[in-house]
Amino acid sequence: MYNRNLRKPSPVKNVYKFASRKNHSTIMCESSLEFDACFHLEYSDKVVNFASQPTGIEYFDNANKKRRYTPDFSVSYQDGTSNLIEVKPAKKLLSPDFQNDFSQKLNAYKEIGETLILVTENQIRSEPTLTNYKILHRYASFLGDSELQAEIKKRLHETKNLSVARLASLLNLEEQNLIPVCAMMLAKGYLTADLQASKFTELTLTPFED
Numbered sequence: 035m036y037n038r039n040l041r042k043p044s045p046v047k048n049v050y051k052f053a054s055r056k057n058h059s060t061i062m063c064e065s066s067l068e069f070d071a072c073f074h075l076e077y078s079d080k081v082v083n084f085a086s087q088p089t090g091i092e093y094f095d096n097a098n099k100k101r102r103y104t105p106d107f108s109v110s111y112q113d114g115t116s117n118l119i120e121v122k123p124a125k126k127l128l129s130p131d132f133q134n135d136f137s138q139k140l141n142a143y144k145e146i147g148e149t150l151i152l153v154t155e156n157q158i159r160s161e162p163t164l165t166n167y168k169i170l171h172r173y174a175s176f177l178g179d180s181e182l183q184a185e186i187k188k189r190l191h192e193t194k195n196l197s198v199a200r201l202a203s204l205l206n207l208e209e210q211n212l213i214p215v216c217a218m219m220l221a222k223g224y225l226t227a228d229l230q231a232s233k234f235t236e237l238t239l240t241p242f243e244d
Contacts, residue, residue, distance in 0.1 A: 052076075054084075055174055055221075061086050068106050071121050071158050073167035075109060077221070077229070084109045088118065093142035096134050103139055105150060117149040124154045166229040166237070173217035182215055183224070190225070190241045199235045209235050 050069035052061040056076050063069045063086055075084040090104030105118040120139075126132050136152065143150040158164065182205075189204060190196060196204070202212040213234060219225045220239075227237040 056081070057083050057085070064106075065121070067123065067155055067158060068121050070164060071107065071119070071153065073164060073171060074158065075107065077167050077170055080111050080113075082110045082112055091142055091146070093138055095138055103142075117151055118143065120150060120152050121158065122152060122154060124156045127152075127154065160230075162233045163230045166234050169213065169217050169234050170221040170229075173214040174221035176214045176218040178215045178218050183219060186215065186219065186239075187224070187241055190239055195238045195240055197236050197238055201239065202235075 048064075050063040050066060052063060052069055052072040054061050054072065054076055061072055061084070063072065068086065072084075072086075075081050085108050086106060087104055088108035090102055092100055092102055095101050106121045107119040108116065109119060110116045120136070122132075140150055185205065186201065189201060198212060198216050199209055201216070202209045205212065216225065216239065217234070220227060220229075223242055226240045226242050229237065231237065
């Protein structure tokens with residue numbers, strides 16, 4: 035077992051920094067794909083917390099050579115389970131060398147009672163989900179107008195389900211002026227919506243019921 039430190043400056047590697055409210059910390063990523071994966075982990079209700087570059091392992095490849103490997107993320111879930119995640123572009127999966135090597139990593143983790151799963155670019159960069167997550171993240175710390183928030187909740191309790199666009203029309207606001215408030219309220223759990231269903235302005239908003 036060993037650890038890598040992405041916080042140590044490197045002249046040859048770009049490091050992407052994801053500000054995570056869920057973890058109360060900055061998540062360091064080695065690629066833009068890993069960075070985009072953070073949005074899914076940050077806004078999944080099933081995920082309690084996550085970390086990048088968790089403790090790695092040593093394993094033997096098909097040629098019986100000792101290798102070192104560090105997963106991209108460790109993830110803990112609400113149901114008490116956890117796993118390790120490797121993020122890769124979809125085209126990588128077509129390589130027989132990659133398939134064989136990843137199989138050896140799976141076996142190495144299975145031997146120590148841990149689960150390693152592979153998540154691809156196609157899953158991470160699916161739309162409109164990723165763009166919606168990024169909108170939530172952009173405005174998660176937005177303060178907003180408390181009176182407007184109260185009016186949004188009132189309208190939604192009266193009508194139950196309204197799209198962002200319809201709500202803007204009822205409130206006589208431009209959509210672009212309502213998006214930050216709705217995004218903040220979604221990010222903080224005051225409202226709910228299926229972020230995979232449609233682009234942000236067409237999302238159906240529902241007030242969160244305790």
